[in-house]
Amino acid sequence: MSSLIKEREHQVFTKGRDDYKISAEKVSAAGSVSQRACVFCGSRVVLYPIADALHLVHGPIGCAAYTWDIRGALSSGPELHRKSFSTDLREEDVIFGGEKKLYRSLKRLIPKYNPNAVFVYSTCIVGIIGDDVEAVCSKVAAEEGISVIPVHSEGFKGTKKDGYRAACKALMRLIKTGSTIPRNKGSKPVINILGEFNLAGESWIIKKYYKKMGIEVGAILTGDGRVEQIRQAANAELNIVQCSGSLKYLAKDMKEEWGIPFKQVSFFGIEDTASALYTVAESFPDNPEIMEKTKSLVQSELSKAYPILENYRKDLTGKKAAVYVGGAFKAFSMLRSLKFLGVSVVLMGSQTGSAEEYEEMKEMADPGTVIVDDSNPSELSAFIQQLGVDLFVGGVKERPMAFKLGIAFCDHNHERKIALAGFEGMLNFAKEIHNSLTSRVWQTIDEARESDPWKI
Amino acid sequence: MLLRHTPAEVAERKALTINPAKTCQPIGAMYASFGIHGCLPHSHGSQGCCAYHRSTLTRHYKEPVMASTSSFTEGASVFGGQSNLIAALNTIFTVYNPDVVAVHTTCLSETIGDDVTQIKKKAFDDGKIPEGKRIVNVSTPSYVGSHVTGFAGMCAAIAKEFCVPTEEKTDQINLIPGWVEPADMRELKRLMKEMNVPMVMYPDTSGVLDTPMTGEHDMFPKGGTTIEQLETTGSSFHTFALGKFGSEDAAREIQRIAKTPFDVMDLPIGIRATDRFLMKVSEITGMPVPDSITDERGRAVDLIADMQQYFSGKKVALFGDPDQLFALTEFLLDIDMKPVHIVSGTPGKYFSQKMSEIIDDEVPTANYRNGSRADTFLLHQWIKNEPVDLLIGNSYGKYIARDEDIPFVRMGFPIVDRIGHQYFPTVGYSGAIRIAENILNALMDRQDRDAPEERFELVM
């Protein structure tokens, strides 16, 4: 079996051997077992954590059924987001259009659940049958007096990234329904955190840090999100954007509209977390106290974390890892964290990285590292074996594959149950990969491989 | 209280499904495809559906789930997906090289009106398909039916593609197991072997979605019904289809092609359904039920006798797929329990007709409903009106179980919060033992948890 698809020649790159620009953001070759999802999936991922909004999937049942509460985006209050609402389009709707059904659904749901806003997601066939979702939404919005925001997330109209973009547009619409409040002099600086989804409670960890620094977090988009907070997002002085792929569009739009500057950061790993905090402190030079507090916070966290990480490093040094994640930006943080723990990354890639991001990845990678864009299981497993990978960092579809190959795994995707952000997150990460790498089960497999126990 | 919004009063809903008790057709078609050896399921549509189906199957089976997609873009949705499918087949055969590609459609390719049979013919005519390779295709728009419909459709499509009619029939039977777990398929094979009945069973996902750990990742694992085996279905003298919803279409298709008579049986879940199945097989094949199986039955019944005092009169709510629900409801009645609420998202008039035969006399007040407004939201409302002692269903039942504080036994698809379910059969007598054990454990764990100190006893 030739594991490389011909069209993918320039989506696979070996540092030190190849010399071309990695082509990115290409449509997957038809017929490949791509690990990618659709536009709708991208939008749903971004907006889903808004806990007091009602999320109605306009389409056939499957699209809603598969996204019913599959992500650990935690809420400290309402949990309406975890319910699955679908217009469950049937054959007659496909023929006669689904607008009436959408209207009726909204009219029924809104009084019953009293949401603070509604998001209506268009799926593929809505794009084909041509429902005027926009019109239905504004009609219901007028009648019910709440924001009913259409999300143009027809699955086939691009990749998951376009779904992020559609979600950002929807968020922008929501923010514009808010009001700008004049700020009092001397009050605490306010920032928004974009692209943070509170998986396993990560938003809470991050928020705690900023609080200690004397910074107020206005809105988190969208982790543990609330409609009202998002509406006030235009009142912040700075946006920090994590996970480059998803909410950068919104940050750009907010900059254009209200002049709010943004900084790109990551909360994965010791170094990245520290620099995320310093970046914000530096943005408020008139307030030197913030920098003071940040320094002492980072120092105290580091002095707690270092000795523990040192211990893990002893067992982990020399291991080889593969990192395959959704967005490329996250892969950078992973690379730094793994290096910190003595693990070298020999294979890395993402589903939706951009060409520039891959250039950066090339820079960071060690010679011999293979870089892949929009990969598939047979390609990944071939490289894993060829490169002698011990640990795979990826998502739900990759886990069983890694295990079948007899290597360790760490879930660094939307379904993770262990907080990996911040200093605490780094400790969890180290612990998780340590546990997985040192599990006895891999030895058992190796033994079976070396000597067939039934053959005497 | 995740479901605190669920009101007790049940109002008719016209336009809305809340917390569905079903999913869409393609995932069923995909699951059935894995029951063919060397088969790559292919989703003709845009990428998302395929990714979702794979993720859901992966979460349920904890196994690598390989499937390809036509990766529709805006162009395809305007001009049709023919060129995507042909390009896809080309990629599939050069890169993955399966023996069979099983193509199912999605809502998108159906709505734009792609004719996969036509496209497939063109691909063959143009010499795009390598010698000896086979393509099965089925139409699976999700706005009709449910995941069960998709499964049934793919099973019928497999018959259509592979069944070769012969005049002379052999002494072999065809067994269509319905949508059951790999362990169930393994168990059915074992039972037939025990009875010395020659048979071909398809689909057979054992050895595909429960592969042993070898340190290698095989794109096409050892299991699955082979093409050669499938081709003999037309020379078998009889077909047994287990589960009307999941398997009847395939049996009819085989009959149409090869004039093979068939019997549609209930899924052999529980004692009586297993009895009926084995006795029918025995009657048709002339092979007696061996003592070893009679002993298995005896052990199952013995166990139930020991447990019966704890089951008696306990009310149960259950949801899932029709074929499972029929057999399970009957079994629950047989172990003295009282099924009071039954919900299936899969549409079909036959459901209430059959359910009424099973339950109306026994529990005249029982609620049952299927189809598009029959979701777990409705089930929850019914439970609020008439509380139950036990809930049985897939993982999505856990919300209700927690909210209402009811013991919960996981059965059905998908189970995404526990590991190992696919290793234990629920069919046959051994399956009955397992179900009974799970139910009793759930009830007794609850009793222990709730018991006041003076009632917390060692012997129960």
Ligand code: SF4
């Ligand atoms: S579009 Fe249809 S096939 Fe695809 S996930 Fe939605 S319901 Fe299923």
Ligand code: SF4
């Ligand atoms: S139908 Fe479209 S929107 Fe729904 S899952 Fe499939 S690709 Fe995504």
